[in-house]
Amino acid sequence: MKKLKFIGNPLLQSREKINMSSDKKWLTLKTTEDNEEFVVEESVAIMSNVIKNMVEDGCASSVIPVPRVKGNAMGKIIEFCKKHTEESDEKVLKEFDAEFLNLGPDALYDLMVSANFLEIKVLLDSVTTKVADMIKGKSSEEIRNILKIENDLSAEEIEESRRENCWTRQE
Amino acid sequence: MKRSIISGADNFADNFADRKMKKIKADDGDDESDKIESVLLDENLLYEVLKHADARTLGSAACVNKQWNKTAKDERLWELICTKQWANIGCGKQQLRSVVLALGGFRRLHALYLWPLAKPAAVTAPQATTATTSAWPCLPTPVKSSPAVAPAAKTRWGKDEVHLSLSLLSIRYYEKMNFSGRGK
Numbered sequence: 092m093k094k095l096k097f098i099g100n101p102l103l104q105s106r107e108k109i110n111m112s113s114d115k116k117w118l119t120l121k122t123t124e125d126n127e128e129f130v131v132e133e134s135v136a137i138m139s140n141v142i143k144n145m146v147e148d149g150c151a152s153s154v155i156p157v158p159r160v161k162g163n164a165m166g167k168i169i170e171f172c173k174k175h176t177e178e179s180d181e182k183v184l185k186e187f188d189a190e191f192l193n194l195g196p197d198a199l200y201d202l203m204v205s206a207n208f209l210e211i212k213v214l215l216d217s218v219t220t221k222v223a224d225m226i227k228g229k230s231s232e233e234i235r236n237i238l239k240i241e242n243d244l245s246a247e248e249i250e251e252s253r254r255e256n257c258w259t260r261q262e
Numbered sequence: 263m264k265r266s267i268i269s270g271a272d273n274f275a276d277n278f279a280d281r282k283m284k285k286i287k288a289d290d291g292d293d294e295s296d297k298i299e300s301v302l303l304d305e306n307l308l309y310e311v312l313k314h315a316d317a318r319t320l321g322s323a324a325c326v327n328k329q330w331n332k333t334a335k336d337e338r339l340w341e342l343i344c345t346k347q348w349a350n351i352g353c354g355k356q357q358l359r360s361v362v363l364a365l366g367g368f369r370r371l372h373a374l375y376l377w378p379l380a381k382p383a384a385v386t387a388p389q390a391t392t393a394t395t396s397a398w399p400c401l402p403t404p405v406k407s408s409p410a411v412a413p414a415a416k417t418r419w420g421k422d423e424v425h426l427s428l429s430l431l432s433i434r435y436y437e438k439m440n441f442s443g444r445g446k
Contacts, residue, residue, distance in 0.1 A: 207307055215310060223314035231325035242327050249325045256321040256373050 119154045127162030131169055138172040140210035160205040168205060171214050192221045308333045317343050340368035348419050365435045375427035
């Protein structure tokens with residue numbers, strides 16, 4: 092049973108009449124943490140596997156509550172998904188991703204957690220690649236400094252790990 | 263697969279069939295370093311990040327802290343590292359996986375037989391004279407290149423190299439087996 096979701100927003104109606112032949116569906120995503128609402132096309136929203144499953148199973152009502160994701164992260168995610176549904180040129184997308192992910196560590200991690208939660212593979216891959224690049228080729232000490240992680244391994248455990256991996260001591 | 267109507271965060275967790283979704287502390291206004299730590303200590307996310315790491319980085323990651331150590335030892339990560347550069351060796355992934363895991367795992371395979379192939383010649387040369395299974399005594403001395411311009415890690419393993427390394431892994435496995443029961 093197909094419902095046209097744009098009903099409710101009178102401003103959109105006239106535009107929707109033109110779009111009716113393409114039968115675009117709109118969904119409202121509401122972040123429950125800060126009650127922000129985002130109206131998005133279904134084709135954009137279903138980049139998230141979680142939302143896609145809800146829609147396919149017929150569980151998606153007019154407003155989909157999204158826990159655990161904050162409003163600003165949601166906005167960024169929608170921007171990303173929109174670009175990736177509209178654009179098919181690999182090169183353009185790559186440039187967009189590089190620019191898009193030019194964020195501080197906290198925003199990056201918010202994005203990563205949300206992408207993981209919403210099961211958006213493309214976004215998760217991009218963000219995790221970016222984070223992996225941050226630690227690529229670094230020694231364990233440097234990784235700890237960059238990410239502010241405390242070392243709770245004993246010297247023996249570290250040595251054993253090194254031996255198992257046959258790395259040289261230069262690290 | 264029917265999914266129930268979303269009523270709360272719990273239903274989202276059901277969707278992650280093969281992942282344990284730990285609750286990530288949503289600390290608002292807390293110390294920022296706590297957030298960074300808690301995110302990268304979540305083993306699922308850490309696993310996703312380390313999927314993109316190369317062998318050396320994975321080795322360093324194993325020495326960062328206990329959680330990272332545990333995640334970096336995940337055989338699936340090492341399987342990715344070993345197999346992404348392999349030529350088609352003519353057997354299915356599942357088959358290969360069950361054989362390698364039985365013989366000691368991808369991490370050991372990489373550490374003992376693939377990593378030495380990738381390292382510059384200067385480091386492996388001293389071991390060439392010993393006749394242990396972890397060296398490559400039959401290999402001719404590689405083309406002399408100064409350490410400064412040593413080639414980057416080998417990017418592609420041919421079929422023969424793969425078969426050879428798998429053979430050596432199985433030899434090592436059988437050498438280590440306890441034969442005290444064999445009194446025939």
